[in-house]
Amino acid sequence: MSAPILRMEAVERHYESAGQRIRVLGPVDLELARGEFVAIMGPSGAGKSTLLGLAGALDRPDGGAVFLDGQKLWGLRGDELAALRRRKVGYVFQDLNLVEGLTALENTRLPLELDGLARRKADPVALAALERVGLGELAHRFPEELSGGERQRVAIARAFVGPRELLLADEPTGALDSLAGETVMRHLRTACDGGKSALLVTHDARHAAWADRVLHLVDGRFAHDNASVGGR
Amino acid sequence: MGALRALLRVEWRNHRRHPWRTALLVVWLALPSAGLVAGWALVRTVPDDKREYIAARYGAADLLLSQVREPVFEAASTNWPADASYTRFDLGEEVLATNSGPRLVSTLAFEPGALEPKGLACGIAVVKRGRAPVGTGEVALSPSLLAAKRARLGHEVEWGGQRVRVSGVAVLPGDLRADLVVRELVRDAPLGERRVLVRYHPSFGRSWGQELQRRGIEWKDRRSGQGPHRQDRMESAVVLLVASFGFAVAALVVGAAVSVGLRRRQRDIALLTSLGTPRFLVARAALVSIVAVSLAAAVLGAGMGALGAALVHPVLPLVVGRLVGELEFRPLSFAAAPALAVVFSTIAAWPAILRASGLPPRVALGLARPLREVSGGVPWWPLGVAGAGAIAVFTSRPLVDGGTPGSIVFGSILGILGWASAAGGLLRLLGRGAGRWPLPLRLVARDAARAPLRNGAAAAAVLAGLSLAMLLSSLSGAVQRAAGEAGAGRDATLTLFLAGALGMGLAVVAAATALNAVEAGPDRRVLVLTGASPHTLRLVEGARAAYLALVGGVLSVPAGLLPTLGVLRLADVPLSFVMPWPELTFALLILPTVAFGLGMFVSFLLEPRRTHDRAPLLTPNP
Numbered sequence: 001m002s003a004p005i006l007r008m009e010a011v012e013r014h015y016e017s018a019g020q021r022i023r024v025l026g027p028v029d030l031e032l033a034r035g036e037f038v039a040i041m042g043p044s045g046a047g048k049s050t051l052l053g054l055a056g057a058l059d060r061p062d063g064g065a066v067f068l069d070g071q072k073l074w075g076l077r078g079d080e081l082a083a084l085r086r087r088k089v090g091y092v093f094q095d096l097n098l099v100e101g102l103t104a105l106e107n108t109r110l111p112l113e114l115d116g117l118a119r120r121k122a123d124p125v126a127l128a129a130l131e132r133v134g135l136g137e138l139a140h141r142f143p144e145e146l147s148g149g150e151r152q153r154v155a156i157a158r159a160f161v162g163p164r165e166l167l168l169a170d171e172p173t174g175a176l177d178s179l180a181g182e183t184v185m186r187h188l189r190t191a192c193d194g195g196k197s198a199l200l201v202t203h204d205a206r207h208a209a210w211a212d213r214v215l216h217l218v219d220g221r222f223a224h225d226n227a228s229v230g231g232r
Numbered sequence: 233m234g235a236l237r238a239l240l241r242v243e244w245r246n247h248r249r250h251p252w253r254t255a256l257l258v259v260w261l262a263l264p265s266a267g268l269v270a271g272w273a274l275v276r277t278v279p280d281d282k283r284e285y286i287a288a289r290y291g292a293a294d295l296l297l298s299q300v301r302e303p304v305f306e307a308a309s310t311n312w313p314a315d316a317s318y319t320r321f322d323l324g325e326e327v328l329a330t331n332s333g334p335r336l337v338s339t340l341a342f343e344p345g346a347l348e349p350k351g352l353a354c355g356i357a358v359v360k361r362g363r364a365p366v367g368t369g370e371v372a373l374s375p376s377l378l379a380a381k382r383a384r385l386g387h388e389v390e391w392g393g394q395r396v397r398v399s400g401v402a403v404l405p406g407d408l409r410a411d412l413v414v415r416e417l418v419r420d421a422p423l424g425e426r427r428v429l430v431r432y433h434p435s436f437g438r439s440w441g442q443e444l445q446r447r448g449i450e451w452k453d454r455r456s457g458q459g460p461h462r463q464d465r466m467e468s469a470v471v472l473l474v475a476s477f478g479f480a481v482a483a484l485v486v487g488a489a490v491s492v493g494l495r496r497r498q499r500d501i502a503l504l505t506s507l508g509t510p511r512f513l514v515a516r517a518a519l520v521s522i523v524a525v526s527l528a529a530a531v532l533g534a535g536m537g538a539l540g541a542a543l544v545h546p547v548l549p550l551v552v553g554r555l556v557g558e559l560e561f562r563p564l565s566f567a568a569a570p571a572l573a574v575v576f577s578t579i580a581a582w583p584a585i586l587r588a589s590g591l592p593p594r595v596a597l598g599l600a601r602p603l604r605e606v607s608g609g610v611p612w613w614p615l616g617v618a619g620a621g622a623i624a625v626f627t628s629r630p631l632v633d634g635g636t637p638g639s640i641v642f643g644s645i646l647g648i649l650g651w652a653s654a655a656g657g658l659l660r661l662l663g664r665g666a667g668r669w670p671l672p673l674r675l676v677a678r679d680a681a682r683a684p685l686r687n688g689a690a691a692a693a694v695l696a697g698l699s700l701a702m703l704l705s706s707l708s709g710a711v712q713r714a715a716g717e718a719g720a721g722r723d724a725t726l727t728l729f730l731a732g733a734l735g736m737g738l739a740v741v742a743a744a745t746a747l748n749a750v751e752a753g754p755d756r757r758v759l760v761l762t763g764a765s766p767h768t769l770r771l772v773e774g775a776r777a778a779y780l781a782l783v784g785g786v787l788s789v790p791a792g793l794l795p796t797l798g799v800l801r802l803a804d805v806p807l808s809f810v811m812p813w814p815e816l817t818f819a820l821l822i823l824p825t826v827a828f829g830l831g832m833f834v835s836f837l838l839e840p841r842r843t844h845d846r847a848p849l850l851t852p853n854p
């Protein structure tokens with residue numbers, strides 16, 4: 001069995017607020033296998049977004065360790081973390097996913113371009129990613145010329161472009177109508193069926209149902225100790 | 233009233249939430265206010281007023297007798313009353329040997345006590361340090377001569393074949409840099425022209441003057457002395473014009489900052505209007521807010537100006553090379569500063585306020601980011617205006633009297649206005665054509681194209697300063713070459729002008745870049761999430777600053793050089809075109825490079841040092 005794409009061991013995170021140290025997460029353990037699609041549900045303030053930030057090397061834990069594709073994140077410099085985000089992790093949020101000054105194709109090829117790949121090599125890869133989410137014909141449109149659902153699909157295409165294997169999604173359907181939301185979830189599911197992995201934070205049980213596993217986070221801890229237990 | 237108060241509270245809190253943006257407005261409006269108050273006060277002290285003009289010629293006397301021959305004067309003054317007060321002084325020139333060769337210097341010789349504060353010659357020359365010379369063994373020298381003689385107060389110097397002691401440092405009030413020697417007057421050995429200063433005595437009647445004239449002595453009455461006509465109106469007009477230019481540049485920044493601020497509050501404003509708040513009330517609150525900030529900035533600036541003028545006044549003689557009058561503040565300047573600040577900032581902010589308060593709530597609430605125009609064609613109209621300016625310049629004919637036709641000036645102004653107005657359109661055009669540019673440049677070109685008015689204005693400010701610098705430098709170079717002084721040094725005024733243009737350009741570019749960076753904050757977040765390294769983010773911010781500077785610099789070339797070609801064509805003497813290389817280098821290379829470096833440096837300063845120092849990019853849930 002191959003190593004998990006994401007492993008979190010006894011991860012904790014605190015914030016300072018009004019002079020008080022508040023624990024918002026942990027300690028929690030989590031493993032995400034390659035090709036697995038996990039949804040995390042929970043009430044507001046449960047620590048879902050914090051967990052996602054830690055998983056994607058956007059934030060550092062106060063305790064425990066995070067391993068991404070077998071590499072421990074602790075101690076990496078800013079440029080090393082940036083390289084990790086370019087090559088391993090993709091993000092999709094509720095809004096503000098795309099750079100407004102770049103077309104759909106340019107947004108999709110952004111991680112490849114940032115990684116120094118020549119445009120003539122990056123363009124076919126990005127175009128293929130866009131076509132996988134059904135947006136090949138809109139490749140040269142700017143974000144403001146796209147609908148909310150189309151923007152989220154561009155973000156998904158970018159999240160999985162090139163060698164990236166892990167998608168972290170924070171309420172990606174929050175600002176969409178139900179039909180567009182379903183379309184986004186179907187694309188996520190398809191990507192995971194193709195070998196990619198996804199960690200989805202959502203409030204919507206219907207969307208969570210697309211996942212292989214659903215975890216409930218309450219007051220910074222998983223409600224059931226089933227974080228590493230597979231099953232749909 | 234209650235609703236307006238509530239909205240004003242929102243405005244106040246918004247200023248507190250974004251103190252740097254408010255500080256930007258305050259600084260930009262305070263600077264021209266300070267300049268207006270200080271400039272008006274200092275400018276008034278520099279030129280001769282009538283009192284200073286007459287004091288430099290008559291001292292404290294009432295009558296000045298010139299072309300006096302000593303025996304004739306002695307004969308004429310024999311019958312003067314015993315208590316009549318008068319003093320002689322000589323006015324001449326002599327050649328003085330210095331370490332740098334012989335120099336022609338002015339010599340003034342006074343009778344003992346004449347230069348004392350109550351002496352009749354007080355004001356014709358001033359002994360700044362030491363004392364007036366006594367006897368033939370002493371002289372007072374001007375600072376320039378002391379330097380040329382490498383001497384100091386109390387030293388002995390070679391003078392006319394003998395050693396004399398330097399008893400004081402003397403200057404002419406109207407020209408501190410003049411080469412001047414002050415000596416004690418020797419009655420029987422006049423140096424140059426002898427003059428006599430006389431205090432009026434009641435016994436002097438009409439016959440007194442007639443007697444002098446009969447003996448061939450010219451005399452003038454202090455009261456008939458024509459001082460220079462004070463150019464108060466001209467001074468005021470120039471100061472107001474310069475200050476207005478400063479306020480106009482500040483208005484560009486104010487308009488841009490208000491526009492960015494309101495765009496970021498678009499949802500809040502839409503929420504307020506959707507809750508039933510009338511649009512005019514929203515607009516009024518925003519207007520009151522900007523008026524209040526402008527007033528505060530102007531008051532602060534006026535205070536800074538008054539303080540600055542008081543600090544500069546004592547050292548002003550060193551700058552202008554003459555003694556200056558007392559510092560007098562114009563009450564009008566304290567009223568004009570807030571008035572201009574309010575008028576300019578209100579005009580600049582009004583379009584943004586109207587746009588923000590007029591946006592339908594469903595549009596504002598339904599969009600994650602404001603809808604903006606990306607596309608844009610060639611800016612034909614502004615380019616047409618620039619073209620018309622060029623035609624006006626190149627079709628000008630010399631006037632019959634040899635003067636420069638107004639069409640040259642008109643065409644030049646049209647050209648600058650045309651290129652300046654084209655800046656926004658060109659930015660949009662460049663944004664559209666940036667598809668194949670490297671990522672940082674493509675991003676900033678597209679961002680700049682999204683706010684063409686604001687960024688076009690910033691580029692226009694760079695253009696205006698640099699194009700004038702090019703025009704002046706090129707003309708000056710052409711005249712120097714024609715006069716056979718091609719190798720002569722560069723005029724200090726041109727260098728100062730270029731430095732001012734560059735300083736203003738950098739300041740405007742910095743403000744516009746900061747506002748663009750604020751607007752591009754969400755894009756920066758996406759770039760970070762997508763894996764842009766800190767170095768790439770710094771490159772983007774550097775490119776953001778350099779881009780506007782470069783566009784302004786490039787446009788300044790035609791705007792500055794075309795009028796030069798027109799003027800040279802009409803000159804009375806054949807003048808050849810001289811390329812203003814220093815200005816071109818600054819416009820096309822140094823200014824963009826400096827802007828790039830500053831942008832990268834500021835980005836470096838602002839980036840978090842460690843990952844966990846930064847606020848989480850995902851929404852935190854504490």
